[in-house]
Amino acid sequence: MMALKLKATNLGSMPSPADVIFEALREAIVEGELKDGETLRQDHIASLFNVSRIPVREALARLEEQGLVTTQRHKGAVVSSLSLEEIAEMFEFRALVEGEVIRHAVSGISDRTLAEAKAFAEAFAAEPDSARWAQLNRLFHYTLYKDCGRPYHLQVVSKALDKIARYLRAQLVLTHGIARARQEHEGILRAAMARDADEAAALTRAHILGASRSLISFLQTQEKL
Amino acid sequence: MMALKLKATNLGSMPSPADVIFEALREAIVEGELKDGETLRQDHIASLFNVSRIPVREALARLEEQGLVTTQRHKGAVVSSLSLEEIAEMFEFRALVEGEVIRHAVSGISDRTLAEAKAFAEAFAAEPDSARWAQLNRLFHYTLYKDCGRPYHLQVVSKALDKIARYLRAQLVLTHGIARARQEHEGILRAAMARDADEAAALTRAHILGASRSLISFLQTQEKL
């Protein structure tokens, strides 16, 4: 074999058109750019990406498997919407799993990771642009979680969060959620720095369930309009 | 509208060919009929079902999203295999979520449901055919879970179980797992009948983690061959 110095990129694992479309649609749904119940026309999406409908259909099939869209035979795909009960359950689920995840992560957390998390918490607290809050919030928590050694747990949490992110946004923006989140992040961070796993877990659970209550009651008032 | 008495089946929600293929492949993988690493040829599957490759590809895309198959660009799909660490993590995850689920289910469980669960436990204990153990085991547990009022939790548990079912089978069949399972089922059932939610949760966790240890050590000895 020749000792050729090339930055060889593995072409075989480059994203396919279907991957690109899947990711774009997923993000649009998670970010709330595509509203609940909005229908997704294969033709339209295909022309946006300059491909035929085949890769679009693959992307939609995958999104349906994730529960982000719902399709009815011969009628097409719409962005899935969640009932209040479903949203509440997702938060409960997150509280359960994220509590467990941070417990395992915190016991052996590195100073480096703590510094990273601190930076995100501060960036979150200082950010004036509400569009970036959700992203920084997610980065903060995931940084604390990432050394838990449980990739499957993280993946499941991530999928759960994907399904409620667009509702959460409302909670942060419209219900003074940021002020409280800021405080609670500080508490979680402090517990993590003290390597107090149980405390970090308890605070994380409370953080998630508090956001849930706030969001649910907000949505309940909205619903009556 | 005419008052016509017809057993009207909703044709619109009949399973599409893609659905049928997805379900068949999923079951084959979960039941272990398709082995780890086995490659799935689109053409072959298509001719088995007398369709073109298009619905097969949709089914495979959905299976990949579930993590049951893995595809490499232009190389095709193979049945995903899990490392020991991944298997162990799945059990941990199940212990966490199923513990929570049974806790909520047991507090208000009906006598009717308890009787059902008891029947499955007895059928499991009495069943001579090892091929049906896994199924009866699953029915027993799910019966106890079903009134927890948390459909998403159950769905996630179900997906996790799908991914490890074929390994679990080995644990039941090859490691005297049934004898222990029988006893542990009795304990869980007793706790449920006493409406002792915490006890039922603790026993369920122990049941799952015990099976995990047994399976992992079995797989470790296997691995050395």
Added chain:
DNA sequence: CTATTGTAAATTGGATCCAATATCCAGTAG
């Protein structure tokens, strides 16, 4: 005027066709 029927347009889902990539194997140079 309302309810129903029939038809045209839009859309989805599957089949077939084609291009791109991988795999296998024979041929060839060293």
Added chain:
DNA sequence: CTACTGGATATTGGATCCAATTTACAATAG
């Protein structure tokens, strides 16, 4: 004999075509 090249074959992924279903709407009957 071994290592590499080049082409045949197999397979995947996308484009195009077609059938089936839904939807919108006009025509018609009551």
